[in-house]
Amino acid sequence: MDGFKRYLFTGILTWVIVDFTTAFNPDFQRWLEHMPLIWAFYIGYPLVFANLIYTRGWNDKRIFYAMIAGAFFVEIVCSGNALLYTFPIMVVMIPVAVAIYTIVTFLPKWITDGDLQGRRRTLAILGLVYLTVAFLNYQSNLGT
Numbered sequence: 575m576d577g578f579k580r581y582l583f584t585g586i587l588t589w590v591i592v593d594f595t596t597a598f599n600p601d602f603q604r605w606l607e608h609m610p611l612i613w614a615f616y617i618g619y620p621l622v623f624a625n626l627i628y629t630r631g632w633n634d635k636r637i638f639y640a641m642i643a644g645a646f647f648v649e650i651v652c653s654g655n656a657l658l659y660t661f662p663i664m665v666v667m668i669p670v671a672v673a674i675y676t677i678v679t680f681l682p683k684w685i686t687d688g689d690l691q692g693r694r695r696t697l698a699i700l701g702l703v704y705l706t707v708a709f710l711n712y713q714s715n716l717g718t
Contacts, residue, residue, distance in 0.1 A: 577686050578628040584682035585620025592678050595708040601715050615652075619644060623679055637679065645675040673703040 593616070598605035605612075626632045626640055649655040649671060657667040677700050684690050690697065 576628070578624045580686045581624040581628060581682045582620050584685050585623065585678070586616050588678050588682050589616045589619060592674065592704065596674060596704070596711050599708065599712050599715060615648060619648070619678065620682065623683075627683055634680075637683075638676075641675050641679040642672070644679075645671055670703060670707060673700050674707065676700055677704055 593612075594605055622644070623637065623640070626637060632640070649658050655671075657663050658671055681697075681700075684693050684697075
């Protein structure tokens with residue numbers, strides 16, 4: 575499988591797992607209410623980045639800037655995530671959002687490129703942030 579297709583497949587899988595666990599878990603019914611539109615994000619975001627990385631040959635710095643723009647579009651424009659534009663919580667949540675979007679953008683690239691071993695420290699930090707957000711989301715959604 576070529577890099578584009580592998581990134582696309584891995585990216586979609588990463589998006590589904592990360593989005594469900596950081597936004598909806600354990601409320602499966604609320605997640606289903608967003609179907610089928612949510613698949614536009616699950617497929618569209620990895621498709622854009624697969625194109626930028628494997629068709630256009632963008633380097634990590636350009637991909638990072640595109641990731642920030644993509645996160646802004648998804649979280650602010652489409653989702654209206656007030657945690658990212660309300661002071662003072664935004665001071666904490668913007669770096670958290672960058673970490674989560676780094677996972678959904680770069681983890682598929684690192685898997686596709688066989689670069690996980692060289693990213694152990696980065697993956698440990700991102701994993702810790704992700705697990706914290708997923709746990710807090712789960713706890714908060716239990717009460718709803």
